[in-house]
Amino acid sequence: MAQHRIFTTSVASVYPLYVAKAERKGRSRAEVDAIIRWLTGYSQDGLQTELDRKTDFETFFAEAPGMNPARSLITGVVCGVRVEEVEEPTMREIRYLDKLVDELARGRPMEKILRG
Template sequence: MHRVFTTSVASVHVHYVAKADKKGRTRAEVDEILRWLTGYSQEALEAALAAGTDFQTFFAEAPAMNPARLAITGKVCGVQVEAVEDPLMREIRYVDKLVDELARGWKMEKILREPVAN
């Protein structure tokens, strides 16, 4: 598990984008998910990616982790996201789950847990 802590976000981001692209989605949507989750601006996100920032630092330095992320539930790689005990791994799994939803064709409003207008 130590490998995950030193893995750069950029090295995984390319896989998120490739997964989304295969399903007709875009890098902009992947980045929107990351910005929604962490509070980074697009410029700060790009700087973190360019700097090779590892996941631990990326989440620790996030401007404003979105409290709505706690509503993310479901399985990633057969594991319930909300049951992941390690806080860092849970944050990583939140991203994995949101990118999975994007690749499945979900609307951004649903992915980003936006309230439904009446």
């Protein structure tokens, strides 16, 4: 089966879209960064390094310092697909990130977004 093209897409090419979506709704880049760091375990410097290197999504998640175990608490629908039902692991991680950014843009408090 052919690999989905999002796997080879650089995180840096999608990151500005996440930030723009958040900023349109009065949220900040710092909040987007906090979400990504919470999900993946990257430090701010580590995240910036991956963006500068134009790391693809598959590598970004595969090399993440520590995926947050609480990410399994992320549920809901992104693009008509329930994130908890996505079987392919990398696609599930991408959908988790999409869902968290959606929650941020919808005005959900950070402590709830980060499953605190």
